[in-house]
Amino acid sequence: MASAQSSLSPHAQRPTYTDEQLDNFLGKLHPQRRLTLNSFKQEIQHDQLKALKTLHRLTISFLSWTSVTLHYSTHHTLSLETDVLYHKLVERRHGGYCMENNTFMYTVLRSLGYDCYITGGRISDALSGSRGVAAEGFGGWSHQLTIVTIGPHKYVVDVGIGAQSAIEPLPLKEGGKAKGLPGVTQRLVRRRISPFTTRDQTMWVIQMYLAQEQEDGGPGSEAKQQDREGDDANWLNMCCFDEHEWLPQDFEIANYRTSQHPRSMFAYKVLATKPVLSEDGEDVVALNILVNDEVSRRTGSYGKKEILRKCKTEAERVDALARWFEVKLTSEEIAGIRGRVSEIR
Numbered sequence: 001m002a003s004a005q006s007s008l009s010p011h012a013q014r015p016t017y018t019d020e021q022l023d024n025f026l027g028k029l030h031p032q033r034r035l036t037l038n039s040f041k042q043e044i045q046h047d048q049l050k051a052l053k054t055l056h057r058l059t060i061s062f063l064s065w066t067s068v069t070l071h072y073s074t075h076h077t078l079s080l081e082t083d084v085l086y087h088k089l090v091e092r093r094h095g096g097y098c099m100e101n102n103t104f105m106y107t108v109l110r111s112l113g114y115d116c117y118i119t120g121g122r123i124s125d126a127l128s129g130s131r132g133v134a135a136e137g138f139g140g141w142s143h144q145l146t147i148v149t150i151g152p153h154k155y156v157v158d159v160g161i162g163a164q165s166a167i168e169p170l171p172l173k174e175g176g177k178a179k180g181l182p183g184v185t186q187r188l189v190r191r192r193i194s195p196f197t198t199r200d201q202t203m204w205v206i207q208m209y210l211a212q213e214q215e216d217g218g219p220g221s222e223a224k225q226q227d228r229e230g231d232d233a234n235w236l237n238m239c240c241f242d243e244h245e246w247l248p249q250d251f252e253i254a255n256y257r258t259s260q261h262p263r264s265m266f267a268y269k270v271l272a273t274k275p276v277l278s279e280d281g282e283d284v285v286a287l288n289i290l291v292n293d294e295v296s297r298r299t300g301s302y303g304k305k306e307i308l309r310k311c312k313t314e315a316e317r318v319d320a321l322a323r324w325f326e327v328k329l330t331s332e333e334i335a336g337i338r339g340r341v342s343e344i345r
Contacts, residue, residue, distance in 0.1 A: 028062065057282075058277075099255045102157075121141070124136075136237065187206075206237075297324075314337065
């Protein structure tokens, strides 16, 4: 699976990671065995899709989804430079938000020789929780996804949408489904979105099904979930996108607005999610979640959670970030939140 990067125009060249960087990253992913670049390349040659599924599941569990740097830092900015991301996500384990994690994943995939490109997405009002707007609406361009082509088929890879993420690639076709984090299933539909004034334009819409408590194991729970999944009313819009390739320059603009605008939730909320892998690394069994001062864990149905901590001080939240999200901050970074709206007072 040779990369076609060398045959592209100079304007189409993209950064890639070195073999040493890839080997170091892969070696951190699995809880029981050390993946190596050579062994993973063999997995790709044997079965590209199976290897992609493995990489997706392990990467989304390795990368925390967080807004931490916008609050705990000396600069309160987010860079999409690939080497900056490698240092932040792999060497420091700080995690990032959608454009950081997905830019990193896209670069890893290109470096491994996958045929892929990036595109932009609009987050739904149902997911963002925007006030005073219809749940069928969508915001502006603020999300990033990777489209991967394997043979005649395409897949959506998204390791940066937080608590609603899929843990495997989503087939890019009408009705395509993917298993998500505990309590979540994703599907793909093609439709006109309600904010459009034109009648003939459509987009791909990723929708989410959120499992209810009565489906959380026990007799008949699987049948109940199948019945509910069969009702379109039980699927909520997550984000929409089309298949046009975006340039890194497009995401520079989207990243600036999404990270710096005072009305962006990332600017005033301290957020983090961290999936928990099973011992054999074959599944995600739990999800740790931080929203401002509350740390919780979700293991089954979407609304069922265990409160792990209600942080009353900054010291408690800093400790929680290290304990449940593997985000360890320096004293300078901790001081960066002082005086900000997100500080616990």
